[in-house]
Amino acid sequence: MEFQDLSDFDFELSEDQIAKFPAAKRDKSRLLVLGRTQDFLQEETEFSEMLKYLQEGDVLVANATRVSKRRVFLTTKTGRRHEAMFLSELEPGIWKTLTRNSKKLKLGDIVSDEATGRFLFSVGRKEEEFTIFQSETPLDENSFETIGRTPIPPYFKRESTSEDDVRYQTVYSQNLGSVAAPTAGLHFTPELLEELKKRNIEFLKLELKVGYGTFQSLNEDHFANKKLHEEEFDLPLETKNVLDFAKKNGKRIISVGTTTLRALESAYDPNTNTFKSGEGKTRLFLQPEDSILSCEGLITNFHLPQSSLLLLVSAFAEKEKILKAYKFAIKQNFRFFSYGDSMLILDPEKV
Template sequence: MKTSDFYYDLPKELIAQTPLEPRDSSRLLVLDREKQTLEHKHFYDIIDYLNEGDLLVANDSRVLPARIYGIKDETGAKVEFLLLKQVANNRWETLCKPGKKAKVGTKFSFGNGILRATVVDVKDDGNRIVDFDCEENFFTTLDKIGQMPLPPYITAELKDKERYQTVYSHELGSAAAPTAGLHFTTELMDRIKAKGVKIAYVTLHVGLGTFRPVKVDDVTKHKMHSEHYEVPEETAKLINETKKNGGRVIAVGTTSCRTLESVAAMYGEIKPCEGFTDIFIYPGFEFKVLDGLITNFHLPESTLIMLVSAFAGYDFIMNAYKEAVKEKYRFFSFGDAMFIS
């Protein structure tokens, strides 16, 4: 398949700039793969499509306020750092703008000096390895001065940092939110559990590569970024029990999906483990775990629209996207959702 096969025309005004309140008031496009039907609902209606004995698997990763603004010690020139990946304790792989100001040995300060940084290496891709120094805990300091690394298509200011976190986020480490989970409220999750649906968690720290465009024409030639994941013992047990008892395993988001299918592909089963995955799911992929998927609407020609096309069928998904555009659904991170069963 060609990357261009996954293009669809999206009016700019349909790209959601701000989250809705309450979270579960967003719209929900319900897709039934067997019946090939579409239904227009709201996210709080998701409970009507979940059955006793089903299992939701969500990603509990928490987004770092990883964008920080500071000055170069020598000249006072302004810089922007985006923390990508923790290499050691206070050592991070970082995207620096402008990069020419961040040579090895250069020092910077952030937040009126409460955080200091020294560039210790420059990688082949231009990213910098940076050592940070602060009096308080690094993450506490980051929480004070950092901003959420919102995707480039969101230009509106985010007034409440917690709106780019899921209500169940716990494990700090993502550079972007697992956005399908943004629609859940604590109350909705309580109602889902009361119906006899269990909820389990995996952790996959979302990297900025999730926004990286596919630059090759032949889909199969694309190389995925690598992301760290963890499947706890309790989650593995619940997935295996659910499968054994005939319930459905429903992933909340493409990150949960990629975690589960990575583990199944590697071990032939779901078991407690952690590691890195660069799994690329596109049409033709054989799913071993998933029975359902909750997901947002993804960018044209992205690896994520390829993933949902693999799960639901290419024609069915592309038609669903056309319908969503026609019905003026809100798209991308702060947009509406889709439930594929």
């Protein structure tokens, strides 16, 4: 796909269709069910009804990463306030951040966290849109739980609340380390997970630390290099073994979310029809002409226009089918983006 074709993935959405708050109950969000390759097939239901489209032996795989409170408000000695997203620790004590009004910060300036005032940072170099801070105090995930806030998406256009601390995490999340939630998994409830177990449907976990790049706009370099931002993932040996068994025995593997799919496709070897366990890194950029062979189903929310996630979904199913589904969802007033409604896409003979 040429770079200029990105306009095909643009769409207009009214402000009131952007879900800025979660549904009253996780599994009561709406669900649009699609056949993966056949002529446009759609059926509307609610997420809790997804069970009727699954069958014994199906294997669901979800990203169990937990969102860190990496959104930190910093103040200068003069009281000026800066909002910083702590993205990654480049080396001990050296942090890469996205900081608002960073042009007003000078090399060597000292800032402190607004919440406690106990954590001090000196301003280092600037790298493109990023600001590098050196932490004067050791900083870990527990520190962020004290001084930070849940980094809800910028398009919410509001402050995070105590409700976000709960609802912007999946019920099965485990290890902290992401700056955004794997949002397809937000629809699952403990009751729904228990029902999957009763029906002999596997629910497996891997971990991919979602980076801020998931919100960044695509540019020509992404297409020229066919690579995106780098993200770390970990596929447990137990998960790998069940996935390999599913592949060998013709069972459906269903990815819960695009971040999970990115990890699965990076870990899958089509030559051996097996997955590689352990830690890995991915810069995979999936586009409509690509073949996705690691799984047979996908659960996903409705994504931002012209985004890498929308292109990934269009690679999993047919581009025209996905664009038509989006038009249908807009017309039917589905809720979009992180707290929005979802799609279940399955191979046609299995729907």
